[in-house]
Amino acid sequence: MFWVLLLSFIGTGAASNLPGYCTLYKGEIEILKRPPRKVEVNLGDTVSLVCAAHGNGMADPYVYWIKGLGPGFEEKGKHMGPVAVGKSTLFIEKVTEEDIDTYRCVVKDCCTNKKEEMDVDVLVPDETCKDVYGVGAVLYGATWEFKNWTAAVQACKDKGLQIAFPKNKDENAQLLHDIKASFITHPNAKKYAHENWVWIGGHDSHEEGQWKEIKTNELITWFNWEWSQPDNWTKGNQHQEGQDCIGIRRTNGKWDDSFIHHERPYVCECPDKKLKN
Ligand SMILES: *[C@@H]1O[C@H](CO)[C@@H](O)[C@H](O)[C@H]1NC(C)=O
Ligand SMILES: *[C@@H]1O[C@H](CO)[C@@H](O)[C@H](O)[C@H]1NC(C)=O
Ligand SMILES: [Ca+2]
Numbered sequence: 001m002f003w004v005l006l007l008s009f010i011g012t013g014a015a016s017n018l019p020g021y022c023t024l025y026k027g028e029i030e031i032l033k034r035p036p037r038k039v040e041v042n043l044g045d046t047v048s049l050v051c052a053a054h055g056n057g058m059a060d061p062y063v064y065w066i067k068g069l070g071p072g073f074e075e076k077g078k079h080m081g082p083v084a085v086g087k088s089t090l091f092i093e094k095v096t097e098e099d100i101d102t103y104r105c106v107v108k109d110c111c112t113n114k115k116e117e118m119d120v121d122v123l124v125p126d127e128t129c130k131d132v133y134g135v136g137a138v139l140y141g142a143t144w145e146f147k148n149w150t151a152a153v154q155a156c157k158d159k160g161l162q163i164a165f166p167k168n169k170d171e172n173a174q175l176l177h178d179i180k181a182s183f184i185t186h187p188n189a190k191k192y193a194h195e196n197w198v199w200i201g202g203h204d205s206h207e208e209g210q211w212k213e214i215k216t217n218e219l220i221t222w223f224n225w226e227w228s229q230p231d232n233w234t235k236g237n238q239h240q241e242g243q244d245c246i247g248i249r250r251t252n253g254k255w256d257d258s259f260i261h262h263e264r265p266y267v268c269e270c271p272d273k274k275l276k277n
Contacts, residue, residue, distance in 0.1 A: 027057025029114050035090070035105055038121045043187065045095050049120060051105035052087035058109065060086035066104045068191065077104060090120070100124060100187040121145070124187045128159060129270035134185045138178040140164045142198060142267045144188035149245040149258075152199040152266035153214055161268040162215045163201035168222050175200070176253035179267060183250055192265055197256065199266035202246035204257075211246070215269075223255065224248075230257035 033052035041047055053061050063084050066077035080090070080103075092099050100122055107116040124133070128141030147155055156163040166172035179198055183189045201214040211220040226249060232242040243257040247264060258264075 027055050029061050029107055029109060029116055030054045030056045031107065031116060031118075033087070035103075035118055035120045037119065038123065040123055040125055041095050042124060043095055043097065047090065047092040047095055047099070047122060049090040049103075049105075050087065051090070051107070051118065053107040053116070054086065055109065058112075061107050061109045061114070063088040063105065063107050065090050066106060068101050092122075095122070097187045097190060101191050126188065128161070128268055133187060135182050136185075138181065139270055140175045140178040140267050141270050142179045142182040142186070142189070142265060144182070144186055144192055144265045146263035147199070147266055148263050149199050149203070149260045149266075152264070153201060155266065156201075156268035159268060161270065163199070164267040164269045165201040165213045165215060165220075166222075166224075167213075169224075172224050172248075172253050175248065175267065176250075179248070179250050189265075195264060196249050196251060197247035197258065197262075197264050198250050199264050200246055200248050200255075202255075203244050203260075205244040205260065208242075208244075224253065226252075226254035226256050229255065232257060235259075 031053050033050045035049040035051050039047065039049065051063055051065070053063060055061055063086060064082075065080040065088060067080050068077045081088075088105065090103055090105070103120045103122060105118045105120070107118075108114070123145070126143050126145070128143055129138060131137050141161075143155065145155075153163045164175055166175045183192070202211055202220055203214055204211045206212065211223070212218060213220055230243065234240055234242055239259055241260075243259055245258055245260045246255050247258045247262075248255055248267075
């Protein structure tokens with residue numbers, strides 16, 4: 001009863017004499033300390049990331065952290081610790097595999113719902129083709145980081161490699177084997193439990209229906225499409241260009257044509273010397 005009375009009081013003309021917080025404070029959130037987009041750590045390291053903000057012309061905003069995010073599942077993160085005012089530190093004393101994840105600092109004004117979100121990927125060093133984290137010697141090195149197809153092709157080049165593309169059944173089987181080995185052992189792979197597809201280097205973006213390997217620019221002659229693929233889906237005309245890039249399903253090695261802008265992990269071909277080990 002009390003609340004009903006109070007609300008109706010604020011809601012009447014009396015409010016102009018007693019302005020509420022929202023009408024009085026038309027301020028802005030100013031980010032004082034922005035966490036980096038990506039932090040590379042080794043297991044056992046300490047992580048301490050400060051996220052701080054100030055209310056310019058209004059009270060200082062709430063600051064809190066969420067763990068476990070990725071494109072498409074923004075709402076699935078887990079709240080961490082209490083909500084602070086003005087500043088919150090993500091502190092991990094000794095990083096374990098469970099801590100390798102994406103974190104989000106949320107800065108939110110309690111009243112106006114003005115909000116800023118800042119994502120941080122906490123990763124171990126990638127070392128795609130090396131025998132690390134018990135992955136074992138691989139011919140194809142998966143990288144568990146979200147990139148669109150174009151960026152994935154470039155990322156392999158930046159490592160001095162080429163994006164993987166299997167030319168036949170045996171290479172596809174090897175590729176699938178290496179992706180699986182990496183998926184179950186690499187600490188960075190854990191958060192991709194919901195992401196079934198990994199980018200490889202095939203596309204028909206230059207000429208529709210002419211599937212080519214990006215590395216050689218040669219027409220692809222052996223295909224391993226998933227049932228009902230390629231379907232060149234447009235998502236109800238939302239993406240009129242259709243689907244031009246090939247992803248491989250990390251569970252069965254089948255392929256799908258997908259949207260070039262989708263962000264996914266990707267796999268590079270390892271250097272020849274690795275083949276002989
Ligand atoms: C894929 O769909 C787009 C848009 O509808 C169309 O322009 C393109 O020709 C299609 N490609 C193939 C291979 O059918
Ligand atoms: C792919 O990602 C890069 C780097 O983030 C970005 O610059 C580019 O616009 C993206 N391309 C597409 C098609 O989404
Ligand atoms: Ca498709």
